[in-house]
Amino acid sequence: MSDTTAARGTHIDSDDERALVEAIERWVEKEVAPVAMKFDHDDVWPAELVEQMTEMGLFGATISPEYGGLGLPARTYAEIVMRISSYWMAITGIFNSHLMMAAAMERFGTEAQKSHWLPRFASGEIRGGLALTEPNAGTDLQAIRTTAVRDGDDYVINGTKTWITNGIQGSAVALLVKTDPNADPRYKGMSLFIAPKGEGFTVGKKLKKLGYNAIDSAELVFEDYRLSADHLIGGEEGKGFFQATGGLELGRINVAARGVGLCDGSLRLATEYAQTRHTMGKPICEHQAIQLKLGEMATRARAARLMTLDAADAYDSGQRCDMEAGMAKYFASEAAVRNSEESMRIHGGYGYSKEYEIERYYRDSLLMCIGEGTNEMQRMIIAKQWVKRHPV
Ligand SMILES: Cc1cc2nc3c(=O)[nH]c(=O)nc-3n(C[C@H](O)[C@H](O)[C@H](O)COP(=O)(O)OP(=O)(O)OC[C@H]3O[C@@H](n4cnc5c(N)ncnc54)[C@H](O)[C@@H]3O)c2cc1C
Numbered sequence: 591m592s593d594t595t596a597a598r599g600t601h602i603d604s605d606d607e608r609a610l611v612e613a614i615e616r617w618v619e620k621e622v623a624p625v626a627m628k629f630d631h632d633d634v635w636p637a638e639l640v641e642q643m644t645e646m647g648l649f650g651a652t653i654s655p656e657y658g659g660l661g662l663p664a665r666t667y668a669e670i671v672m673r674i675s676s677y678w679m680a681i682t683g684i685f686n687s688h689l690m691m692a693a694a695m696e697r698f699g700t701e702a703q704k705s706h707w708l709p710r711f712a713s714g715e716i717r718g719g720l721a722l723t724e725p726n727a728g729t730d731l732q733a734i735r736t737t738a739v740r741d742g743d744d745y746v747i748n749g750t751k752t753w754i755t756n757g758i759q760g761s762a763v764a765l766l767v768k769t770d771p772n773a774d775p776r777y778k779g780m781s782l783f784i785a786p787k788g789e790g791f792t793v794g795k796k797l798k799k800l801g802y803n804a805i806d807s808a809e810l811v812f813e814d815y816r817l818s819a820d821h822l823i824g825g826e827e828g829k830g831f832f833q834a835t836g837g838l839e840l841g842r843i844n845v846a847a848r849g850v851g852l853c854d855g856s857l858r859l860a861t862e863y864a865q866t867r868h869t870m871g872k873p874i875c876e877h878q879a880i881q882l883k884l885g886e887m888a889t890r891a892r893a894a895r896l897m898t899l900d901a902a903d904a905y906d907s908g909q910r911c912d913m914e915a916g917m918a919k920y921f922a923s924e925a926a927v928r929n930s931e932e933s934m935r936i937h938g939g940y941g942y943s944k945e946y947e948i949e950r951y952y953r954d955s956l957l958m959c960i961g962e963g964t965n966e967m968q969r970m971i972i973a974k975q976w977v978k979r980h981p982v
Pocket residue numbers: 687719720721722723726727728729730752753754755756799802807957960961962963964965966967
């Protein structure tokens with residue numbers, strides 16, 4: 591019996607890991623698969639599924655047991671995200687964004703902040719996400735304009751965030767602001783707050799999207815929103831940029847895992863369809879043109895899975911893995927787009943129909959190329975790391 595043990599302090603017995611992943615598999619097949627299409631088409635928040643995810647402990651999946659979480663290693667977490675995403679990627683965003691907020695708190699919060707917030711995050715009593723992006727700044731996060739100005743024991747916050755996952759249904763966000771807009775370099779003037787909803791913190795609008803439906807992506811508006819200074823994560827100004835981006839390795843592994851799930855799901859749908867659809871007197875999986883597609887799709891799905899688990903293992907063992915996580919994220923997300931497109935083609939005209947599942951996989955997969963660093967940036971980051979690790 592081997593263990594998935596993490597130098598980062600997380601640990602799970604391999605039998606327990608298998609049991610947990612199998613329980614998730616059963617849940618997703620029984621509860622998620624039958625309703626995913628309807629929730630996606632209606633763009634309605636899946637309250638009952640969120641309730642079930644809360645009961646399964648998913649909102650505390652990566653939070654340490656000392657704060658009431660499951661303390662799962664990155665590998666186990668990735669396995670769970672893959673399984674769910676192979677039926678409906680979007681719902682993983684509900685706990686994933688929440689866990690990014692929790693990770694920033696667990697890594698950088700003061701003891702008092704961690705003991706106050708983390709048990710509430712782990713139980714799902716408070717759910718939320720990461721509020722970094724603004725209308726004028728996504729990739730260039732240091733260009734954000736939201737400010738927090740000290741006023742006695744408080745900070746007064748003004749500005750607008752956009753595209754914030756869980757912005758409507760959640761009750762708090764980790765909020766990136768400028769505490770010194772004139773700082774040079776710019777990142778030294780950035781701070782991260784834990785921001786519960788309250789007076790001055792309003793939802794601007796729900797954003798309509800190509801995919802990732804049913805999940806609330808919102809504009810958030812802060813107008814003279816007042817927070818006491820003990821909401822400043824870590825208690826020190828000027829650390830926010832690194833606190834907000836410090837979880838990127840894990841964030842990229844998570845997006846890669848979603849990509850793997852989309853690859854697998856697209857392949858599963860194509861495999862089923864290709865064996866039941868007949869043309870010229872035989873199932874289409876016996877035509878060479880379709881076999882070439884299935885062969886490539888299966889290979890891509892396997893490669894994406896192995897790269898993602900490799901990055902997760904490196905993360906769990908405490909090794910530096912920013913390049914490996916970036917490679918996995920880049921490869922798995924592009925593979926998801928390719929696999930879902932090929933699966934649509936295998937479905938012929940039905941692939942373009944809203945009555946079949948595959949069109950959702952295509953719409954959802956495109957988002958994976960944007961989140962946690964666009965794939966344009968990802969390749970540049972990989973290249974920089976690659977050159978650094980191979981000096982002449
Ligand atoms: C559905 C959805 C959910 C999201 N959820 C969240 C969330 O929960 N929290 C949050 O904070 N944000 C969230 N985002 C925002 C997301 O992180 C940003 O959209 C992303 O970081 C890209 O930023 P941008 O949209 O401003 O594009 P830009 O930064 O304006 O980029 C535009 C294009 O230019 C390219 N580009 C930019 N700079 C460079 C450069 N230096 N070199 C080369 N190419 C470059 C980009 O790759 C891209 O192709 C979400 C977005 C979506 C669509």
